Amino acid sequence: MNAPAAPLEDRANSPQVAAGRGVLSSRQIQAMADAGQIRLAAPLAHGQIQPASLDLRLGPKAYRVRASFLPGKRRSVDELLSALKYDEMSLEGDGAVLERGCFYVVPLLESLALGDAVLGAANPKSSTGRLDIFTRLITDRGDRFDEVAPGYHGPLYAEVSPRSFSVRVRTGTRLNQLRFRAHAQSGTLGDAALAELHRTSPLVDGPLNLRDGVVLRVALDADAFGGIIGYRAQKHTDVIDVDRIGAYHIDDYWERLPARDGRLILDPGDFYILASQERLAIPPDLAAEMAPMDAAIGEFRVHYAGFFDPGFGAGPDGQPGARAVLEVRSREVPFILEDGQFIGRLVYERMAETPKALYGQSGVSNYQGQGLKLSKHFMAD
Numbered sequence: 001m002n003a004p005a006a007p008l009e010d011r012a013n014s015p016q017v018a019a020g021r022g023v024l025s026s027r028q029i030q031a032m033a034d035a036g037q038i039r040l041a042a043p044l045a046h047g048q049i050q051p052a053s054l055d056l057r058l059g060p061k062a063y064r065v066r067a068s069f070l071p072g073k074r075r076s077v078d079e080l081l082s083a084l085k086y087d088e089m090s091l092e093g094d095g096a097v098l099e100r101g102c103f104y105v106v107p108l109l110e111s112l113a114l115g116d117a118v119l120g121a122a123n124p125k126s127s128t129g130r131l132d133i134f135t136r137l138i139t140d141r142g143d144r145f146d147e148v149a150p151g152y153h154g155p156l157y158a159e160v161s162p163r164s165f166s167v168r169v170r171t172g173t174r175l176n177q178l179r180f181r182a183h184a185q186s187g188t189l190g191d192a193a194l195a196e197l198h199r200t201s202p203l204v205d206g207p208l209n210l211r212d213g214v215v216l217r218v219a220l221d222a223d224a225f226g227g228i229i230g231y232r233a234q235k236h237t238d239v240i241d242v243d244r245i246g247a248y249h250i251d252d253y254w255e256r257l258p259a260r261d262g263r264l265i266l267d268p269g270d271f272y273i274l275a276s277q278e279r280l281a282i283p284p285d286l287a288a289e290m291a292p293m294d295a296a297i298g299e300f301r302v303h304y305a306g307f308f309d310p311g312f313g314a315g316p317d318g319q320p321g322a323r324a325v326l327e328v329r330s331r332e333v334p335f336i337l338e339d340g341q342f343i344g345r346l347v348y349e350r351m352a353e354t355p356k357a358l359y360g361q362s363g364v365s366n367y368q369g370q371g372l373k374l375s376k377h378f379m380a381d
Contacts, residue, residue: 022187022350023052023287024118024180026357032180037118041109045172051309051355052287055125055174056137056156057109062089062096062169065103068159076140077157081105095170097239100162105138108156109172112148120148120178123289123307126367128175129327130375131240132164132233132271135175148178164233164271165253168241175242179287179307187350189286194348197283203348204278205320213291213345216276216324220339222259225372229264230257230274240377250378262339266330274326275372277340280313281320285354288312288346290324301329302344310351311358312368322370 024032026049032038041059048055064087071077089096091106098104112120122137123146136145138157145159158176160169169175181187189197191210198208209215220229231254240248250256254273257264266272282288290306308324315321326343337343360368366376 021183022181022352024182025351025353025355026051027355028182028352029054029180032118037113037115039111039113041111042172048174050177051311051357051359052351053177053179053307053309054110055177056122056158058091058158058169058171058173058175059107059109060090060092060171062091062098062104062106062160063087064089065105068103068161070138070143070145071141072143073141077105077138077155078140091169091171091173093170095168095173097166097168098160098162100164100166102161104160106158106160108158110178111155113153114148114151116151117183118180119150120152120180122146122148122176122178124176125174126325127242127375127377129306130273130325131167131242131377132162132327132329133167133175133242134161134163135159137176137178165237166239168239168243170243173242177307182352189348189350201283201318202281202320203283203346204280206278209342211342211345213347214278214288215342216278216326216344216346217340218326218337218343219275219277219323219372220259220262220264220337222262224259224277225275227259228256228372229259230272230372231255231374232257232273233271242377245376246379248378250374250381253378254374264337266328266335266337268330268332268334270330272326272328273372273374274328274337274343276324276326276343279320279323280308280346281318281322282308282310282312282314282348282359284310284358285351286310286348287351288348290344291347301331302326308346309359310355311360314358314360315369322368323372325367325370325373 029049063081063085065084069080071080124135136159138159139148140154237253288308313322
């Protein structure tokens with residue numbers, strides 16, 4: 001006779017689900033789904049589990065709201081939606097258009113029943129950030145965006161605000177991703193550990209600059225990408241269907257930026273796609289996240305979608321082979337960027353275990369080996 005299934009709380013804290021410390025792997029995320037920690041309103045889709053994260057899917061309804069919000073410790077998101085929403089939209093079938101400059105809240109197809117040893121952190125997917133879609137995760141009784149507290153039981157919601165382009169989405173569209181950590185203690189590597197690791201497993205293809213992580217510099221040299229140093233989003237364009245891949249011409253949506261003396265003036269409010277000078281390789285047992293540099297070095301924001309899976313950028317010989325694509329927006333004043341200027345830093349964190357399949361090995365890795373690359377929705381030149 002088979003033994004009875006363990007109660008949900010016991011299974012949620014089992015060693016199979018939350019072994020080790022650090023970012024959970026694809027195998028451990030699947031184990032969480034099997035154990036009931038991740039609850040699904042529809043079966044998992046192909047490629048939804050990445051080497052170190054879970055893609056989150058939009059549900060069948062979206063609510064247009066007047067402003068961004070957080071529920072705080074005492075309220076649910078649904079309570080606030082009842083007070084704030086003024087338009088309910090169906091995302092079923094062909095979906096709906098989310099208008100540029102508007103705010104929407106969308107209940108997701110995934111919900112959680114976490115054990116006390118597991119917490120979550122979310123960020124936009126790479127393609128989402130490159131389309132300048134501002135999206136953040138919200139939980140019931142949450143007082144911070146993109147964070148899921150240990151032991152959280154409840155639904156998940158995406159706040160979505162397209163900034164440059166109006167976009168069409170539908171039930172099942174994936175805009176953000178959630179990674180899980182076993183135990184609250186940080187597994188972040190300090191600069192001394194990164195320097196030691198770089199000696200045996202290069203993290204970048206050039207000089208290693210460290211400042212509470214690996215510093216990245218912007219590439220604005222004329223020779224970097226054949227004379228084009230980046231792209232600036234056009235102001236008035238057609239709608240982009242987020243689920244259509246390779247369907248759009250670059251010049252219908254983007255202005256190509258030619259190299260000019262190794263400088264670029266960021267105009268306030270404009271959105272830019274740039275790239276790092278460095279080529280990267282994320283080791284198999286680590287994940288990395290782009291963190292902003294100190295605001296004192298410049299009035300701009302870089303990289304809305306800042307998570308790098310294990311194996312990202314590694315060439316056939318394991319050497320660094322992909323640049324970091326930088327999603328840049330100046331804040332309130334024009335700002336001059338110069339070639340080689342520090343623009344961001346990568347913070348590295350240990351995996352709880354090495355994923356069985358690394359980034360670039362799963363068949364759904366769109367940015368392995370990338371240079372200056374727009375999102376997957378645009379045709380290659």
